[in-house]
Amino acid sequence: MSTEFHPDNAIVKRCMQGMKLEEEGKFEEAGLVFLQAWDTAAGDFEKFLAAWFLARTQPAVSGKILWYERALELASRVDNDAVKSAFPSLHRNLSGNYEEAGDFEKAAAHRELAQACVSQPTDSGPFYHGTRAQLNTGDLLTAGRVSNYQSELVMNHIYFSALAGGAGLAAALAPGEGPERVYIVEPTGSFEDDPNVTNMKFPGNPTRSYRSREPLKIVGELAEWQRSSPEQIQRIRDRFAGKKDEIIN
Incomplete structure (x- = not known):
């Protein structure tokens, strides 16, 4: 299963459809589209993309934590420089969510991980x-x-x-x-x-x-x-x- 991003990928297209609904203020409909992306995703890379968007659209902080943790787990399985670049943001989001939920220990842990993840890309090209x-x-x-x-x-x-x-x-x-x-x-x-x-x-x-x-x-x-x-x-x-x-x- 490919781990490269491509605009013609079916899951990418579905996520873009969901983003368009978000821009139109149709957040509930967008969440359903992202859930469809999750249900039809094949492989860790596609599921990681869907989980990221599902986390953003959750109304409750518990749901955001659930999906961001899932996205983090999936991202850790994908050996891809493009995905590695998401780790600082994933940890920052989780830190903020755990702080909102009152779990300050986990919030601090993810804040430290976010800082530790920032580094020069290892992409070797061409x-x-x-x-x-x-x-x-x-x-x-x-x-x-x-x-x-x-x-x-x-x-x-x-x-x-x-x-x-x-x-x-x-x-x-x-x-x-x-x-x-x-x-x-x-x-x-x-x-x-x-x-x-x-x-x-x-x-x-x-x-x-x-x-x-x-x-x-x-x-x-x-x-x-x-x-x-x-x-x-x-x-x-x-x-x-x-x-x-x-x-x-």
């Missing part, structure tokens, strides 16, 4: 960076460039992904008229999970997106990758239009 710029093998990509999402925002990090499609999406969003390009890159220093996507809509870092203050070295160029639809690209443009403060820089 890694990709998407742009419209024509570059050469050996060139260095550095921070300080204009954001793909907001032309007035200069970024403090250089961004990359372990998923070629994610880099391809960045290339499609990049300013300029040149062809979309996806370069194979190597980080020259430490890097971290991209906080703009980690534990946001989905738990962990499912898109395996990272950022670094240190340069990325270009070691090659990718010829083919799964391209995003025009509708997907426009949705992202619309999402970030005029929302500078929502980007964690």
